[in-house]
Amino acid sequence: MSLEVTRVTSVGTVTVRPARPLSGTVRADGSKNAALPLLAAAASLRRGVHLSGVPASTDVSRMLTLLERCGYRVVHPVTEPAAVVVLPGAHSRELPVLADAARIRASYYLVPPLLSAFGKASLPWPGGCQIGDRGMEQHFKVYEQFGDTVLFDDAGYQVIAGSSASLVAVNLPFRSRGASIAAILRTVVGNCRLELGNPNLSPETTSVLAALQAAGWQAHASEDKITLAPPPGAPAGTVSWTVPGDKVEAGTLACAIAATGGTGRIEGVNGSDLRALAQLLDWTGIPVTVAADAVTVHQGRPISGRPLRAVASLAPDGLDADFEPALIALALGLPGTHLFADSINPGRHGNLLPQLAQLGARIDALSPTQCRVTGPQWLTGAQVNATDIRAGSALLVAALAAHGTTTVTGLDQLRRGHANLPAKLRSLGADITEVPR
Template structure:
């Protein structure tokens, strides 16, 4: 399966120059973080699912290709860009070799579809962004709770489905892992089991899967204490219709870029309430933003507050999504005050991000490998930097818009794993970004 055109033809390097404040209206793509678990759930329900809003980001397109190789039919209606239909297909005689699944960090979402198709799943250890080990122990505990066997070696892991499905599975997570929560939900769908999952992750990406399953006939209830998932009374054959929500991380990144340049603009196509924590942080720092049902608007800043930002990533239901933190750090370099950042969820992220910002002249004090602080505003100077992961790439684009001179950002293939074409959206707001030919 070919990747989306933006993944193969766009330049891997751009030059960024400061200019006028960003302004205008732009619309985000569908969310990679939401699309991947929805695709896994779609392949787990045992019937056709029509999914709209599927982004052209490289990781999502690669996931579609892996599902095809795993024994699923993936159709892309020509008249409906961004729509795919995922349905069971004739299964190969043997389970596929998916060693190249290591190219995406969320390859673990393939376990449930593979168990449904083949009764076993053999996958490499997760790859993708090098932002710390993707701990799989909690995922394995989920599968063992369903009676599955888990086998490990240096190259990866195998999950062998239980010979007989369990009618009811109850387990409690030691922490609110999004990946393990989705793994438990999809495994319950494949098994047709009633699931009671304690201490669940309640991010929009998880609750979005539950909403999709409700539309497919499942009964789902979620609160901060537990998720309860009950299978439908019979076997449904009609197709389901789901939608991928707009990318909240892309919307937050664009809002930070507008604010960093002192501009004003509106970012549409996102569920506004998903940005509440981000909006509260920006308003606290004196960057006025308002949320609508489907948009975030950044208003002109008359006087920033000088109050410190505390961008502390958290898995709690009302916590800050870790993927907002890099963009907020780039913005904080333009704001007065001493600002604190922490991402204990992705322990390798600061090791990627901070050295690149330092190349631009940023002065950032590392308090630990996952915590840092900085005092702004700081004056950055353009130089050559590299997007070593998705979120580092987006933060460097923001920083380049505020630096003196020209900033050259390479490694945009990493950025396109999560965003089909973030530079194009920045250009639509007036950013001076120029592709460097390969």
């Protein structure tokens, strides 16, 4: 273990001082939100998968440990620190107890690997960020469409594999990312065909489809339907996949650059994944150039004062809910009255808004999922706490624009989703100091 890793993992607090305009070039890590389902897909495939671009966030590390406890082999190539190879293993007959899965909000992605290895899955209810219940109803309906039996109680749930038909048709009542990926991965386990109506088409979903195509599966996605069919024959050998760059980390870095009036380029991310965010920033007078593999934030034109309307959406080309907290922090420095809404994560505003208030922010909570910000506002450094991943990143954005020193605690939460976001900001010129425990 290097000295750098030891230093980073021993820090739970940072101090942030007002920054000069951030500038430079930084590279986003692989996406935690994409890595978790790709790891589950790799385990469900029953062949070796070489996965590159794997982020060192703690949620991903925990998922790798859980897959090993399920009997899968996980190899870390010495020459590729950001890669893992997931291989079929020798599974015991006894279903493992996976209590630690309660610490991951997306732990439900473990169901298909468990069904593949044991014919049944037993898991605690999802945990992770406390931003509202992680509804499992649509997941359970998906599994029942495959002929599976679902049992649950206060402690958790079980899925017992049934015999699926050669073609399974599922129509989702809303574009649930988790339920869409559950249907795709269950299709892989069942080696059957799928017709999925009203699917989620986020990059996290389409990256799984692209990975399966690389493994020989026939996949087609449109706004109305995803179709999936097994490859002819039984493909062998190791297949190579890549985790896409973290659009949320890139968006957070873009908001931080914009909040300080700087210019910077974020590489290693699919620019089109940030188009909705870029359009919002451009609307306010902060130009953003979107390239195939990068986004660049430029020094703002005269700020427009136009109202920013950031409403989280599951629709294709909608605004990802994970962009909203950083946008709230940015809007505190923008003239105009701005509206924010996130009905997908109903507890998120309850976490973030009280912490921003510690910095002097005045935010009108219109409902538990809607708020209004009128700016620009004067923020003063204070002690705040990263109550969840996205709240932590938003607090770093706000602290960079505040007057005086801000202390951000709870960095363990932030590192569940980002290996070291403070270091990336520091490489752009942010004045951020790590405080040892």
